Amino acid sequence: MTKKLLLIDGNSLAFRAFYAMYQQLDRMISHNGLHTNALVAFNNFLDQIVDPMQPDLALVAWDAGSGKDTYRGQLFPEYKDGRSKTPSEFKEQFPYLREMVALHGLRNYEKIGLEADDIIGTYSRMGEAAGYSVTIITGDQDLIQLATDNITVNVTKKGVTELERYTPAYIMEKYGLTPQQIIEKKALTGDTSDNYPGVTKVGEKTALKLLAEYENIDNLYANIEDMKKSKMKENLINDRESAFRARKLATISTDATLDLPLQEIEYRGIDYDKLVLFYQDLDFKQQLAKIKALRKSGQIAGGDEQNETQVHVVTLTDTNLRAVTMLGKKVAVHIETTGDNYHIDEMIGFVIGNPEVGYYASRDMTLLQTTELKSIIEDENVVKNVFNVKAQLILFKRLGLQLKGTYFDFLLAAYLLDTTDNDNELSTLAQRFDVYMSSDDEIYGKGAKFAVPDDEGRVLMHLAHKADTLMQLELPALAALKAHEQMHLYTEIELPLAHVLADMEYQGIRINQTRLYDMGVDLQGRIHTIEDAIYIEAGEKFNINSPKQLGILLFEKMGLPVIKKTKTGYSTAVDVLEKLASQAPIVDHILQYRQLAKLKSTYIDGMLSVVYPQDSKIHTRFLQTLTQTGRLSSVDPNLQNIPMRTEEGRLIRKAFVPSEPNWQIFGADYSQIELRVLAHITGDKNMQKAFLNGEDIHAETARAVFGLADDTPVDANMRRTAKAVNFGIVYGISDFGLANNLGISRAEAKQFIDTYFKEFPQIHEWMDKIKQSAHELGFVETIAKRRRYLPNIQSKNFNLRSFAERTAMNSPIQGSAADIIKIAMIKVNSALKENNLQARMLLQVHDELIFEAPSNEISELSELVTSVMDSAVSLDVPMKVDNHYGDTWYDAK
Numbered sequence: 001m002t003k004k005l006l007l008i009d010g011n012s013l014a015f016r017a018f019y020a021m022y023q024q025l026d027r028m029i030s031h032n033g034l035h036t037n038a039l040v041a042f043n044n045f046l047d048q049i050v051d052p053m054q055p056d057l058a059l060v061a062w063d064a065g066s067g068k069d070t071y072r073g074q075l076f077p078e079y080k081d082g083r084s085k086t087p088s089e090f091k092e093q094f095p096y097l098r099e100m101v102a103l104h105g106l107r108n109y110e111k112i113g114l115e116a117d118d119i120i121g122t123y124s125r126m127g128e129a130a131g132y133s134v135t136i137i138t139g140d141q142d143l144i145q146l147a148t149d150n151i152t153v154n155v156t157k158k159g160v161t162e163l164e165r166y167t168p169a170y171i172m173e174k175y176g177l178t179p180q181q182i183i184e185k186k187a188l189t190g191d192t193s194d195n196y197p198g199v200t201k202v203g204e205k206t207a208l209k210l211l212a213e214y215e216n217i218d219n220l221y222a223n224i225e226d227m228k229k230s231k232m233k234e235n236l237i238n239d240r241e242s243a244f245r246a247r248k249l250a251t252i253s254t255d256a257t258l259d260l261p262l263q264e265i266e267y268r269g270i271d272y273d274k275l276v277l278f279y280q281d282l283d284f285k286q287q288l289a290k291i292k293a294l295r296k297s298g299q300i301a302g303g304d305e306q307n308e309t310q311v312h313v314v315t316l317t318d319t320n321l322r323a324v325t326m327l328g329k330k331v332a333v334h335i336e337t338t339g340d341n342y343h344i345d346e347m348i349g350f351v352i353g354n355p356e357v358g359y360y361a362s363r364d365m366t367l368l369q370t371t372e373l374k375s376i377i378e379d380e381n382v383v384k385n386v387f388n389v390k391a392q393l394i395l396f397k398r399l400g401l402q403l404k405g406t407y408f409d410f411l412l413a414a415y416l417l418d419t420t421d422n423d424n425e426l427s428t429l430a431q432r433f434d435v436y437m438s439s440d441d442e443i444y445g446k447g448a449k450f451a452v453p454d455d456e457g458r459v460l461m462h463l464a465h466k467a468d469t470l471m472q473l474e475l476p477a478l479a480a481l482k483a484h485e486q487m488h489l490y491t492e493i494e495l496p497l498a499h500v501l502a503d504m505e506y507q508g509i510r511i512n513q514t515r516l517y518d519m520g521v522d523l524q525g526r527i528h529t530i531e532d533a534i535y536i537e538a539g540e541k542f543n544i545n546s547p548k549q550l551g552i553l554l555f556e557k558m559g560l561p562v563i564k565k566t567k568t569g570y571s572t573a574v575d576v577l578e579k580l581a582s583q584a585p586i587v588d589h590i591l592q593y594r595q596l597a598k599l600k601s602t603y604i605d606g607m608l609s610v611v612y613p614q615d616s617k618i619h620t621r622f623l624q625t626l627t628q629t630g631r632l633s634s635v636d637p638n639l640q641n642i643p644m645r646t647e648e649g650r651l652i653r654k655a656f657v658p659s660e661p662n663w664q665i666f667g668a669d670y671s672q673i674e675l676r677v678l679a680h681i682t683g684d685k686n687m688q689k690a691f692l693n694g695e696d697i698h699a700e701t702a703r704a705v706f707g708l709a710d711d712t713p714v715d716a717n718m719r720r721t722a723k724a725v726n727f728g729i730v731y732g733i734s735d736f737g738l739a740n741n742l743g744i745s746r747a748e749a750k751q752f753i754d755t756y757f758k759e760f761p762q763i764h765e766w767m768d769k770i771k772q773s774a775h776e777l778g779f780v781e782t783i784a785k786r787r788r789y790l791p792n793i794q795s796k797n798f799n800l801r802s803f804a805e806r807t808a809m810n811s812p813i814q815g816s817a818a819d820i821i822k823i824a825m826i827k828v829n830s831a832l833k834e835n836n837l838q839a840r841m842l843l844q845v846h847d848e849l850i851f852e853a854p855s856n857e858i859s860e861l862s863e864l865v866t867s868v869m870d871s872a873v874s875l876d877v878p879m880k881v882d883n884h885y886g887d888t889w890y891d892a893k
Helices: 010-020 037-053 071-075 094-103 116-129 141-146 168-175 179-189 204-214 217-222 231-238 240-250 272-282 285-296 318-326 365-369 371-377 389-398 410-417 426-433 440-444 456-483 487-507 513-538 547-557 574-580 585-608 647-655 673-682 685-692 697-706 716-730 735-742 746-759 761-777 798-834 855-870
Strands: 004-009 057-061 107-109 133-138 151-158 162-166 313-315 330-337 347-354 358-362 383-386 406-409 509-511 621-623 633-635 663-670 779-781 787-789 840-845 848-854 881-886
Touching: 004 010, 004 037, 004 116, 010 037, 010 094, 010 116, 010 133, 010 151, 037 094, 037 133, 037 285, 057 116, 071 240, 094 107, 094 272, 116 133, 116 141, 116 151, 133 141, 141 151, 141 179, 162 168, 168 179, 179 204, 179 217, 179 240, 204 217, 217 240, 231 240, 272 285, 285 426, 313 456, 318 358, 318 371, 330 389, 330 456, 347 365, 347 456, 358 456, 365 371, 383 456, 389 406, 389 487, 406 410, 406 456, 406 487, 410 426, 410 456, 410 487, 426 456, 440 456, 456 487, 487 621, 487 798, 487 840, 509 848, 513 585, 513 647, 547 585, 574 585, 585 647, 633 840, 663 798, 663 855, 673 685, 673 716, 673 761, 673 798, 685 697, 685 761, 697 716, 697 746, 716 735, 716 746, 716 798, 735 746, 746 761, 761 779, 761 798, 779 798, 787 798, 798 840, 798 848, 798 855, 848 855, 855 881
Parallel strands: 004 057, 004 133, 057 107, 133 151, 313 358, 330 383, 383 406
Antiparallel strands: 151 162, 330 347, 347 358, 621 633, 663 848, 663 881, 779 787, 840 848
16 A cells, blocks of 8 residues: 655644634633643644544644745745734643644654745655655645645645645646646735735736636746736736745745655654643643543553453343342442433433442343342432432333432532533543543444444443443542532532422423414414515515525615624624614514514424323423523423513413313412522622512612602613613623613713612622632632632633623522522422422422412412422522412413
């Protein structure tokens, strides 16, 4: 086979790597304070593109200095002038980039007086002459001039891992040029990035046209007198010297003198032992995990992993079931499914065991229902380590089993310890504690768990590794929770809440499908009527759902004023259309159309598609480890987001009904919980006084910001303004943001905020203190010690830092409100059982709890739930609970 030579343009790829992950610059910092965004992206390039190539020879070429130090700088002193200064965050990564290259088995090379292009150009021709197949990888289009039948130039398209492959045939197809003519094109156009001119007002289109006719600038100038008189001819004549100079500047040297012989750039392969130390120094957890997993699987040699105790896995069958009774009083247990929706996804295997006895695994789920395993699963005294206890509880319920004794859930523990970058993957989260295992993607393929590998042993071993990982993680994770003073948050709130949520999800909420379908039919009829009205106003039919077609119609054909443009054309976003609605009836029709179409597709059709045929219910999933504030999120479908601002949206709740005859829907929600938390946390006496006296907080705030006497009536507009200020303060709003929300000037908004802080001075004082604390500690906490880490709080970027400061003010408020509703859910659930009520908790929608109950229990339920929620947490101000009930969720509200 033909030997391979790989040549990499170090500077251009490093530059692209830096900006590929620039948005994460202030988050990607090692424990030594080194920015690592370029290093991470460049490492991805080496892992995904370079390492799989296994070339025979490989070299990364670097610029030894600026362009001024080369013959190009001598030819044209302004060469590369005007380039912005290299960011310090980029420069500090350069030495590590070269070390990374060397550890991956590639040679680094640079030479004073040469650019990386010239080094690559020379080696490419040397390699071709020696019979190598040459691959060049660069971020610079200039190098495509080097392409031949034996030299392929790969140019980055996006980031550093998506490449465009340039061969002579591809260059001809794309530009109608030979590789040599790429230089001629630059002679005519010049290069703005390298700051050298070509011919005045000759762009790429004109250059291609000229080269198609004359082939090169020598022939062009030889025939210049035959060209008809034009401004272009005049420019060509005047800029002749500039064009020939540009050609010299654009020409990459292919015969430079290099000190390193071709045969000495042999690809040496990855030095894994040193690379591990390098990754550890940079905090590259994911890359370390990959090496660890490769060593465990025997795909690469070396390292301490060879000396680790091997996980012992036994395939469980009918004949060896009795062996599981020897497992003792602590086990890890896990059921694997084909996807994330554990309500319906197929179960593909399970594992149970511990390191002392070993791990028993099987693809036969019926074995869990045998006496031997059922006695362990349902024994409260056998402690279970799990990952995602809520999912496991429901999976066992599906098998008719009650999973008991769950004490350690690593998913919950990891989430509480750090909510940032929480991807809910065991392999990734385990890396925080230097525990490594193969990811699901590496075993099953990305997103392909459903297509389980035929190698049953491989699947069962993977399950055993998961269980063993859970056993390894228990002590360090619980120790970290104790160090953070979060054991109470874990054992008294999140863990018991997971059991409550599992019951709610498994129970589900009944849907009247006929009613929901009829709503859809009605909506579809209204949508068709609006469509017809739009077409009449437009004078033609078009795709209303196409922003491009809509933009052309409104702004070109109908001549409406353009308010905003995007990269792809005119913006037709809601905020733009709302500003135009008064100018043309068609715009109002389009807004109505969008609103109704979304209701139909998302909420009517969407919910009908997820109703379980077995029980006519929707079983939403509550994500407990998603949000940074601790709030729950509802998915598949999202029942927390059913529109309430329009009657059409509210009517959807009519389809939510009790699952038993003579039952009703009951709801209870906290009133202004976040503002009550704000009054408690800040200790502001004026705000506390309003709540203690049972006054309307928004009316009181209105009197404060408008300077009204205590007994002065407050109109609806004043109250609306005060409400915006109250909740804006909670979210750290600026005068600019408040002005936008209220449609007032920034000066007026600033006056409102300044007056607010004068009336509620301790709120302002607390905000200053919490920001200072966040800067010092790097995190903020809720009343239940829930932490929110703020990686950008020290950022040099003003916008990132300001957002982190606003988050520091908001998170303790939102997060504490989340703590309160969670505590209330746990206490209400216990109270229902203690009082032997049939009522069931079905949903949590932000600060509201939804139940179903027999009609004759509603009075008792109302009294009980209100009492428990009122006293769930002791604050310096009273909590207020409103309740309501009816035959449907709509009627209850």
